[in-house]
Amino acid sequence: MKTEKKSEKKWSFFDGILIHNPVFEAGMSIAPAVIIGSTLEGAAVYAAFFSAVTFISLIISSFLPRKIPYALRIILYTAAAAIVYIPVYIFLDRVIPSDLAKLGVFLPMIVTGEFVVSASEMRFFRMGRKRMTADIISHVIGYDIAIIFLGAVRELFSMGGINGEIYGIKTVIPILSAPCGGFILIGFIGAFIRICAKK
Numbered sequence: 001m002k003t004e005k006k007s008e009k010k011w012s013f014f015d016g017i018l019i020h021n022p023v024f025e026a027g028m029s030i031a032p033a034v035i036i037g038s039t040l041e042g043a044a045v046y047a048a049f050f051s052a053v054t055f056i057s058l059i060i061s062s063f064l065p066r067k068i069p070y071a072l073r074i075i076l077y078t079a080a081a082a083i084v085y086i087p088v089y090i091f092l093d094r095v096i097p098s099d100l101a102k103l104g105v106f107l108p109m110i111v112t113g114e115f116v117v118s119a120s121e122m123r124f125f126r127m128g129r130k131r132m133t134a135d136i137i138s139h140v141i142g143y144d145i146a147i148i149f150l151g152a153v154r155e156l157f158s159m160g161g162i163n164g165e166i167y168g169i170k171t172v173i174p175i176l177s178a179p180c181g182g183f184i185l186i187g188f189i190g191a192f193i194r195i196c197a198k199k
Contacts, residue, residue: 016135055140058115153185
């Protein structure tokens with residue numbers, strides 16, 4: 001009995017936020033985090049869009065019958081995300097005082113991203129509905145925290161300030177604003193989280 005209990009995976013709402021953070025631990029949707037997460041504004045706008053499209057589309061997709069063949073289910077998941085994408089884009093384009101077009105191809109890539117295509121089948125849809133909903137929220141929050149944190153840190157220490165405001169940082173590291181700087185920062189944070197998780 002003890003060995004069975006040990007083998008059971010414990011679930012916590014904070015899995016997707018801390019220990020199993022989608023960006024720092026799992027490396028999910030890492031390209032937008034590296035490219036868009038170079039400034040706080042870009043990261044925050046992307047996080048808002050990502051949260052709305054991912055959460056709504058996954059909840060809708062969870063109602064699809066499991067009897068549908070796997071390949072067709074994936075297509076339907078993507079179709080649901082594409083349908084959600086349009087009204088979310090129209091709404092946020094009016095609400096957020098920023099040009100969504102500046103985020104380029106990374107916005108429509110959410111529709112075919114790992115959360116919708118692979119994590120849905122591999123993780124979320126294997127749970128009961130209540131736990132699934134909580135787990136999706138946890139991972140969406142975890143992703144948002146990661147990309148916003150990256151945007152703030154990279155902009156602050158590569159430019160000496162945020163959104164044009166200078167905060168007296170004398171030594172800046174310009175490479176942090178480049179994609180390679182984003183990968184390096186994610187690598188260090190990911191390693192730190194894994195060390196803490198083991199302890």
